[in-house]
Amino acid sequence: MMAIELKDASFTYPNGYTAVEHLNLVIESGEKVGIVGQNGAGKTTAVKMMNGLHKPSGGDVIVDGVNTKEKTTAQISTYVGYVFQNPDDQIFNKSVIAEIEYMPRYLKMEEKEIKRRVERAVELTGIAKYLKKNPFDIPYSTRKFVAIAAILATETPYLILDEPTAGQDAEGIAILSRLIDALQAEGRSVITITHDMEFVADNFDRVVAMAQKHIIADGSARDIFWNEEVVSTSRIRKTAIGELAKELQIGERILYCDEMVEEIARRLGR
Numbered sequence: 001m002m003a004i005e006l007k008d009a010s011f012t013y014p015n016g017y018t019a020v021e022h023l024n025l026v027i028e029s030g031e032k033v034g035i036v037g038q039n040g041a042g043k044t045t046a047v048k049m050m051n052g053l054h055k056p057s058g059g060d061v062i063v064d065g066v067n068t069k070e071k072t073t074a075q076i077s078t079y080v081g082y083v084f085q086n087p088d089d090q091i092f093n094k095s096v097i098a099e100i101e102y103m104p105r106y107l108k109m110e111e112k113e114i115k116r117r118v119e120r121a122v123e124l125t126g127i128a129k130y131l132k133k134n135p136f137d138i139p140y141s142t143r144k145f146v147a148i149a150a151i152l153a154t155e156t157p158y159l160i161l162d163e164p165t166a167g168q169d170a171e172g173i174a175i176l177s178r179l180i181d182a183l184q185a186e187g188r189s190v191i192t193i194t195h196d197m198e199f200v201a202d203n204f205d206r207v208v209a210m211a212q213k214h215i216i217a218d219g220s221a222r223d224i225f226w227n228e229e230v231v232s233t234s235r236i237r238k239t240a241i242g243e244l245a246k247e248l249q250i251g252e253r254i255l256y257c258d259e260m261v262e263e264i265a266r267r268l269g270r
């Protein structure tokens with residue numbers, strides 16, 4: 001099966017703290033999945049199991065039919081790319097281009113193929129003018145795109161983005177939306193952890209909500225955001241428009257501005 005499968009997967013840190021328990025989840029290739037939930041719910045721990053950074057303490061994680069316990073993290077990371085929340089935890093080369101080329105060179109690809117991959121990653125992230133710069137001499141929000149480009153260059157079938165919109169302005173968020181769509185058009189999956197509910201509603205077909213070490217819901221953004229029990233247990237909120245619709249007791253399961261405008265127009269008989 002071409003999918004990431006968590007099968008009753010649990011993870012306990014070396015200090016004995018169990019951060020996630022009995023997770024069951026299948027993410028098939030080509031899906032766009034947003035993972036939401038309160039701080040400390042276990043989202044990062046869960047995705048680190050998907051790319052082999054953590055091997056499950058209980059249960060199994062299977063990536064395209066391969067059990068992560070049977071492979072090294074380096075091997076799994078050629079299937080599942082993981083972009084750290086903080087680019088400074090990831091970037092280590094002295095120039096942007098060296099950072100992006102690092103994995104294709106490590107994987108001993110031909111020069112022509114390295115060039116193609118770098119160009120593609122740079123085009124998707126819009127960082128062409130920074131290639132010769134030291135990553136630590138460019139703004140944090142751009143540095144986040146360097147971290148993304150470096151993982152994109154491995155061209156993994158699955159990509160995990162951890163809090164990609166944090167620190168981004170509207171233009172940065174638009175670049176992220178375009179790149180997520182471009183990857184999906186190529187049949188690749190994008191899995192994103194985020195506290196940005198507008199970003200979730202605008203970009204993800206499927207939303208997984210976590211609370212207190214468990215997955216508590218899995219469905220469309222509308223189903224998740226309008227399930228009051230899920231919203232309160234996972235301590236998320238709806239989109240701002242969704243919150244307003246709830247406050248005003250207007251419309252059914254509204255999430256977006258155009259839906260709100262339509263509903264108000266309908267009520268005004270226009």
Ligand SMILES: Nc1ncnc2c1ncn2[C@@H]1O[C@H](COP(=O)(O)OP(=O)(O)OP(=O)(O)O)[C@@H](O)[C@H]1O
Nearest residue numbers: 013014015017019038039040041042043044045046
């Ligand atoms: N290295 C570690 N050792 C021990 N406990 C850890 C470690 N890393 C994380 N934890 C704990 O595991 C729990 C889950 O953390 P995790 O980072 O997976 O949550 P999260 O849902 O991603 O939270 P956030 O939204 O704040 O990033 C937290 O209580 C955290 O303190």
